[in-house]
Amino acid sequence: MKILVPNFKLIAVVGLCIVLGILIYTSEMLSKFQIQSEKSVPELVTASAPRQETIAVIYLDKNINEVKPGGGDKKVDVVTTTERPRVEADEEKMRKERLDKQLEELKALFGPEGNNTDLKMLYSWKGLGPEKGLYNFTVVTAMMDIGRGSWSNQSRPYKTYLLYMLRLLMMDINLVLFVDPQAATFVEWMRQGREHRTKVYLMVFKDLPYYKLKDRMREIMNSTEYKKDNELVRDKLCESYIPEYDILQLSKLYFMDRAARENPFKTTYFMWMDGGYGHGNNVYPPNNLWIPKGLFEYPNQVTFINRNPGVEHYRSVKDKIHKLSINILAGNFFSGGGENFKELYRLQQEQVGEWMEQGVVDDDQTMYMLIYYKKPSLFRLVTGDWYDVFKLFNAQQ
Numbered sequence: 001m002k003i004l005v006p007n008f009k010l011i012a013v014v015g016l017c018i019v020l021g022i023l024i025y026t027s028e029m030l031s032k033f034q035i036q037s038e039k040s041v042p043e044l045v046t047a048s049a050p051r052q053e054t055i056a057v058i059y060l061d062k063n064i065n066e067v068k069p070g071g072g073d074k075k076v077d078v079v080t081t082t083e084r085p086r087v088e089a090d091e092e093k094m095r096k097e098r099l100d101k102q103l104e105e106l107k108a109l110f111g112p113e114g115n116n117t118d119l120k121m122l123y124s125w126k127g128l129g130p131e132k133g134l135y136n137f138t139v140v141t142a143m144m145d146i147g148r149g150s151w152s153n154q155s156r157p158y159k160t161y162l163l164y165m166l167r168l169l170m171m172d173i174n175l176v177l178f179v180d181p182q183a184a185t186f187v188e189w190m191r192q193g194r195e196h197r198t199k200v201y202l203m204v205f206k207d208l209p210y211y212k213l214k215d216r217m218r219e220i221m222n223s224t225e226y227k228k229d230n231e232l233v234r235d236k237l238c239e240s241y242i243p244e245y246d247i248l249q250l251s252k253l254y255f256m257d258r259a260a261r262e263n264p265f266k267t268t269y270f271m272w273m274d275g276g277y278g279h280g281n282n283v284y285p286p287n288n289l290w291i292p293k294g295l296f297e298y299p300n301q302v303t304f305i306n307r308n309p310g311v312e313h314y315r316s317v318k319d320k321i322h323k324l325s326i327n328i329l330a331g332n333f334f335s336g337g338g339e340n341f342k343e344l345y346r347l348q349q350e351q352v353g354e355w356m357e358q359g360v361v362d363d364d365q366t367m368y369m370l371i372y373y374k375k376p377s378l379f380r381l382v383t384g385d386w387y388d389v390f391k392l393f394n395a396q397q
Contacts, residue, residue, distance in 0.1 A: 045275040102189045109186075110159055118163045118280065125170075127192025133172030134291050135197065137335075138267045140259045141168060142178040142251070146203050146244040153236045162186050164276035167284045174265040177275075178203055178255050199264040209254055210247045213356060217243035220361045231325040232362075249331065249364040250352065257345040260338035269296055271335035273389070279348040283387045285394055293395040298380050299337035302344060304368065305330040306381035306386060311369055320375050322355075322362040329368040329381075333389045340378060347371045347378075 106122060113119035142166055149157035162183060167189035169175070177187055178198045184202060191198040205211065220226050221241055227233045232240035239246055252272055260270050271292075279283065295303055311328050314321055351370055355361060372379050384392050 014262070024080055079229040099192075101187070102185050105185050106189060110163070118166055122163070122166060122190075125190060125192070128172055128194050128288065131172065132287075132289055135174055135265070136264050136267055137269040137271060137292065137296070138176055138259060138263070139168075139171070139173045139271045140176045140255055141165075141273050141275045141277075142177075142246060142248075142255050143183050143330055144178075144180045144203070144348065145182065146205060146242075146248055148238075148245075151238065151242070154238050158182075160280075161276050164278065164280050166190065167282065168273060168275065168277055168289045169361060171284065171290060172288050173197070173290060174267065175199070176255075176259045176264065177201065180204055191255050197265070201258075205244065205248070207220065208247060208251045210250050210352070213352070214243045214247060215354050217246060217361050220356075223359060225359055226361065235325055237325065239361075243361070246361055246363050250348070250367060252331065252364055253341065253345040253348050256341040260341045262336065268337055269299060269335065271295075271342060272333060274332040277332055277389075278387055281387065283390060285390050285396060289396065290390065292393050294382075294393050295335050295339040300340065301380040302334055302336035302340045302378060303380045304334045305384040305386075305392070307385055308383070310371055310383070311381065314369065315373060318370065321369060322360050322366050327365050329365055329372065330384075330386055331364040332386060334368075336380075343378060344371065347375060 103123065110119055110122070113123055126325045143161060144156040148161075149155060167187075169187060172194065174197045175191070175194070179187060181202055181204070184200065185200075187200060221243065230240060239249070256270060256272055284290075307328050307330060309328075314326065314328065317324070348367055348371060351367060351374075379382075382392060
């Protein structure tokens with residue numbers, strides 16, 4: 001009998017081939033299963049529930065005008081199509097609650113509307129509608145309480161000034177405001193619909209750069225030399241005995257310089273307009289729409305309204321105009337390219353320094369006249385009166 005001896009080498013080779021075949025087959029099956037699983041996941045989700053599609057992931061920083069992509073290092077929520085109606089409903093509810101609270105605050109401040117047209121307008125305000133304005137320029141203004149409601153002369157309550165500001169806030173424009181905290185609710189209420197075209201700087205009076213000169217200004221106002229032959233003192237005008245008034249008026253160029261440097265709306269042309277422009281009179285264009293003309297053509301100068309008899313009429317007495325009761329270069333409106341206001345503010349700072357050394361105090365309108373005498377090329381003068389802006393510089397008439 002012949003005994004067969006196993007060929008162990010052959011068996012080993014065959015076994016190895018079988019193992020390799022099993023591994024290859026298993027790998028292919030796993031790949032097919034993974035592909036099939038990935039393809040089937042959306043279908044399973046769709047079959048059991050509505051598809052959830054990611055809309056956006058964003059975060060907001062402190063500046064409400066900026067929206068940045070990505071999560072950064074802040075925690076954010078993913079908003080999905082199934083959640084969006086609920087999120088929008090919650091946001092609308094919060095918005096309505098906020099507006100209701102603001103309206104309550106305003107009514108507590110101003111009282112019953114009665115027959116007051118401005119209060120009726122304020123309480124019924126629903127915000128600005130679709131954009132129709134021109135947005136290649138920035139208007140700058142301010143409103144701060146310096147206690148004028150308690151003055152013995154030229155008294156005017158703060159809330160009266162806020163109502164003066166009503167129509168300016170209704171304008172369809174880019175608007176930069178420097179206001180104290182008590183004006184914040186009023187401003188937010190009136191700028192509904194133009195939040196993205198509104199930049200608010202909350203400040204208190206002591207934050208103003210010229211506030212540090214308050215004591216020196218009062219010292220000058222009490223001096224014998226200042227009071228001598230001073231028409232402002234004789235007429236008890238506020239610029240002659242209230243340093244807070246002069247500090248605020250002289251701060252207009254600080255506001256303009258800061259707005260031009262930070263330039264939140266990326267414009268090259270800037271305009272100053274007093275918060276109380278018009279003093280409650282409806283001197284503004286209809287439909288809250290202003291299309292300026294006769295201004296943008298002069299970006300390298302600052303346009304001022306020159307009241308009669310004109311600034312040149314007083315050149316010969318420029319050294320004592322701070323004692324004359326005159327108002328020639330209107331300080332309630334001026335405009336120009338951003339670089340001009342940097343220069344104008346620099347020249348004003350120099351002049352204020354000279355005043356403090358010489359024992360002189362006055363408001364912004366005398367200041368503009370003195371700067372004009374030093375550098376007339378910086379100025380473009382247009383003959384007019386206090387509230388002629390929308391007559392002189394309005395394309396829609």
